Amino acid sequence: MSIADPLDPPPRLLCGPGPSDVEPAVLAAMRRPMLGHLDPAFHAVLDEVIVLLRAVWRMPDGDVMALPATGTSAMEAGLANLLEPGDTAIVAEAGYFGRRIADIAERHGARVVRVTAPWGETVPNDALLDALDRHPAARLVAVVHAETSTGAQHPLRELGTALLGTDALLLADCVTSLGGIPLDADAWGIDYAFSCTQKCLAAPPGMAPVAISPHAWARIRARRAPVPFSLDLELLRRYWIERPAVYHHTTPILAVYALHEALRRILAEGLEARWARHAAAGAHLQAALGDRGLELVADPVRQLAPLTAVRVPDGVDGKAVQGQLLAAYGIEIGGGLGPDAPPMWRIGLMGPNATTHTADRVLGALDAVLEREPVLA
């Protein structure tokens, strides 16, 4: 007798801050025959993933690979490799994930200069450049390109341009931007960019694409303090990129197949077309929320397309609304993240869900929950 039946998870429309829905073709890719992580046939798969990732990151010169990790570990890998104890790091903190970068950098012994802005805004680039003037030996400037906790987009291209010619490295959290909004890692001068598979790439969680510039590699190779083994980018590079591959860890083979298929589909659609699709869906949702008198958290000038944070109206129990959307409509949206977050709903339109049709489904369900039975706090 079995102690558990096979899993039968309920169907959901995943319109929260991530994970997003996975297309059937991506799920199907995970049913292809398993290979071993040291099989040359699998290394040929990795080689193809690298070509695809280069195109999606737009990183022709540096290196790309995918860590066996989620976004947080890729964040930590970047900080652990680029910083040594005692180094100064300037971190833009305008939400939950900016703070996480600063906290992790501190855990690795860096002196962190936190340059802050209120939730929904972005830290002005001038404030980051002022901090760099005050700390000219700073190794690193770190920002979140798409702050999923607020729905605000940092002007990353402008920051990268301003930092060109300085010795400071630029680390960018591109977890919610890669594959969803314009991003050009090489041209924008990003030295270490990281993302994850479960947002706009629309693959299951579990892998974290990274892009590493030659400037970042020079810094990594000059360091003296050792890096934690599992996060060591040089060892990861020897497995992912160098041939013959040198064993570092047992790659999540099926997750690599899923990533391969997801990237293939992104490039078949065309990066620009995909960005435009996300932009149209986000704009449609945001306009409709505005029509309903709902207020968005992000500064409208900085509003992200893939993630919209909406203030919960006074007197409404936001968590109860989320619960009803899930129970009655099978729709997942997010709430505020962390103790400082104002009451909010976070609606993600990412990957296959970046359509006006999906936006209308969420709006229809939200209307029904709010109107039929106003959920009062």
Ligand SMILES: Cc1ncc(COP(=O)(O)O)c(C=O)c1O
């Ligand atoms: C901007 C941002 N950075 C980092 C992370 C952490 O990623 P993960 O949850 O995959 O570890 C997230 C997750 O939502 C995120 O939105």
